[in-house]
Amino acid sequence: MSMMFHPSTNLAIGDPYSQPFAVKPSPQSARAFFDSLILSASGWRGVFGASDEDTSEALGPDRLYAAARMADVFAARLLERTDAGPKPMVALGLDTRHSGPAIADVMQRVFLAKGLGVRYAYMLAAPEIMAWARRSGGLPLEHPDRLSAFCYISASHNPVGHNGVKFGYTDGGVIPGEEAALLIKRLSDGACAAEDIERLAALTASVAPNELAAAFASCSLNKRKALSDYTLFTREVAGASAHLDEQERALDELAAAARAHELGIVAEMNGSARSLSLDADFLTGLGARVRLINARPRDFAHRIVPEGESLDQCKAELTSARRGDPGYLFGYVPDCDGDRGNIVAWDEHEGKARALEAQESFALAVLAELAELERRRLLSGRSAERVAVVANDATSMRIDYIAKAFGATVFRVETGEANVVGLARALRERGWTVRILGEGSNGGVITHPAAVRDPINTLIALLKLVFLRDKDGVPGPYRLWLRNTGREAAYADDFCLADVITSLPPFATTSVFEERAALKVGCRDHTALKLGYGKEFLRGWPKLSAALAPDFGRLSWSASASLGMEERELGQDFGAAGAGGLKISLRDEKNDPVAFLWMRGSGTEPVFRVMADVRGGDKRHEELLLSAHSAWVRAADLAQ
Structure with a gap:
């Protein structure tokens, strides 16, 4: 044995x-594990450990085979896409x-054997490797540091015993949906045969x-390069400009307000x-004081998903910090790969720390970035632009009201980061400005030019909203919001x-991370399930509409599907x-939106949301609404 260890963490590489x-695994055992994988545009995931909470580092041969096959398929595709020139270089x-190092070990061997170069950085956040x-x-093309693609090993917010992989090229995000579908087909074709x-x-x-030893030994060097690029890119996102002088002015203004x-x-x-990323240095550079908690890699103090009780320690720490220092206003908890981070904030009205709901955080970020876009336009004297917000189909309608106040248009897509990013790019090609996008249902805020969620960018949006004030006769972001909604008289400069x-527009919204939002269904045919649901809905609608009528009057409904980057009206053919998202939209007699019901099978977990x-x-x-909706889904499932 010649185990190599990471120099700064002392963890095995x-x-x-x-x-x-x-x-070697038998074809039968390889097939059993392969069939348990969840393969989607969001990534390829499975329970690589012996159980959901298994923390062993060694993996069985069936798991290693699946990882090797994933690497083999991606390497072949990368070679296929590469013209004559230097060999493709993959950031890993x-x-x-x-379980990550064992997966990285076998994938790295496949990449090297297929003739690819590998830059292995060991542990880093998902936004970091993408930047x-x-x-x-x-x-x-001939630059020695040039990269062709990335391979990132993670199961995001899933339990610690799970793992998986995300692939991407050099556009700053994961591979688009069509490319993911191609790779999934190639991954499945011929898998688990004895000869394979x-x-x-x-x-x-x-x-x-x-x-292999040389690749392992270069981890620290590659981590330094990744961190440097991530820092520079985060400045670009936060400063809303590729120009260093404009970045500096924007960051200086925010830092002065924070101080x-x-x-x-x-x-x-x-x-x-994120415990090994830029967070403390970057936030300190913005004038904040940062209190780090559980900041050693694998120092898991609670569930990985940053929801519910997983935010309790952060709330307690924020409360404790404020006893001696009332300047502590925010906290955040990332998931394992660090692309998502839910926000905890001090509520001045209630006098306590509380977790912001995912939909609430997204709405605040949308408000912040749209208001800041308008503020910058007014300061510069530029003419108005066509502004859009792109969100997933499960995002609350409150963002439509916010967008309307700033003359922006909301576009929706099927749940999945690749779909959100893909439509935003398509809209930019058509002349739209798309600064803010994401998945409101899970708190996924993406701020252009980023193409992935990042809690640092969410925090920066909140800081702009709370700290920036009037400048050169132009209102600050919050004042602009109140002015545009006819409430400027309510503005006070000491707002919190x-x-x-x-x-914010008042909405009541189900959190997709609540137990009642995740239904276990036996039917694997989502088309048949939704057809059955349609029959149950039509039977139950008169009773539901009658129950809502005292508060909303007579309601009408329409059904739509979100399929990739498209939204499509359905009529009664649910x-x-x-396998896409199904939404039932309810409108009042003025044709104003009142509510929606939404359903979709998860692409990352074995549940129906x-x-x-x-x-x-x-x-x-x-x-x-949710009670009736869930009952109809369950009835449709039982009828299959």
Whole structure:
């Protein structure tokens, strides 16, 4: 054994002299694990450990085979896309799960054996590797630091025993939906055959130990390059400009405001990849004081998904910090790969720390970035632009009201980051300005030019909203919001975040991370399930509409499907939604939106997700809608 260890964390990287397929899986065991994988545009995931919460570092041969096949398919595609010139170079990284290094070991062997170059950075956040690929991918073809693609090992917010992989090229995001579908087909075709297992075992064994050892030894160098590119890119996103002088002016204005408020932020890392990223340095550079908690990799203090009780420690730490220092206003908790981070904030009205709901955070970020776009336009004297917001189909309608106040248009797509990013890019090509996009249902804020969620960008949006004031006769973001909605008389210069939240359009919305939002269904045919749901809906609609009539009057409904980057009206053929999102929209007699019901099978977990969204903020309406909606799904499932 010649195990190599990471110099700064002292965690195992791998043994270049070991053979991952010293014991090969049988075709039957390989197939059993392969069929348990969830393959979607959001990534390829499975339970690589022995259970959901398994923290062992060694993996069985069936798991290693699946990882090798994933690498083999992506390597072949990358070679296929590469014209004559230097060999393709792949950035390889992972989050802090215990099974990550073993997966990286076997994937790296496949990449090297197929003739690719590998830049292995070990543990880093998902936005970090994507920024690295984006910036280094733009270098000249012959530049030694140029990258062609990235491979990131993570299962995002899933439990610690899960793992998976995300692939991308150099546009700063994961591969688009069509490319993902192609790779999934190639991954599945011929998988688990005895000859394929033998082929991949031989391929991994063909890599010389010294070549692998050199790749392992370069982790720190590659991490430094990744962190440098990520820092530069985060400045570009935060400053809303590619020009350094404009970045500096924007960041200086925000930093001065943060220092004036003596801002403090609690960063509860939960042992995630962000514990090794730029967070503390970048936020300190913006004038904030940062209190780091659970900031060692694998220092998992609670569930990985940053929802519900997983935010309790951050709330307690923020409360504790404020006892001695009232400047502490925010906290955040990232998931394991660090692309998502839910926000905790001090509520000045209630006098306590509370977690912002995912939909609430997204609405605030949309408000912040649209208001800041208008503020910058007014300061510069530029004419108005066509502005759009792109969100997933499960995002609350409150963003439509916010967008309307700034003359922006909301476009919706099927749930999945690749769909959101894909439509935003298509709209920009058609002349639209799309600064803010994401998945409101899970708190996924993406700020252009980023193409992936990032809690740092969410925090920066909130800081702009809370701290920036009038400048050169132009109102600050919050004042602009009140002015555009006819409420400027309510503005006070000493406003706080709670005042901003109170000003948001009131909606009651199901959190997709609540237990009642995740239904276990037996029917695997989503078309048949939705057809059955349609029959139940038509039977139950008169009773539901009568129950809502005292508060909303007579309601009408329409059904639509979200399929990739398209939204499509359905009439009564609910089955046409297939595996995409199905939404039932309710409108009043003025044709104003009142509520929607939404359903879709998860692309990352074995559940069927449902939710309701209703204007007015009355939780009783949301509960009534969701109860009927869930009952119809269950009835349709039983009928199959």
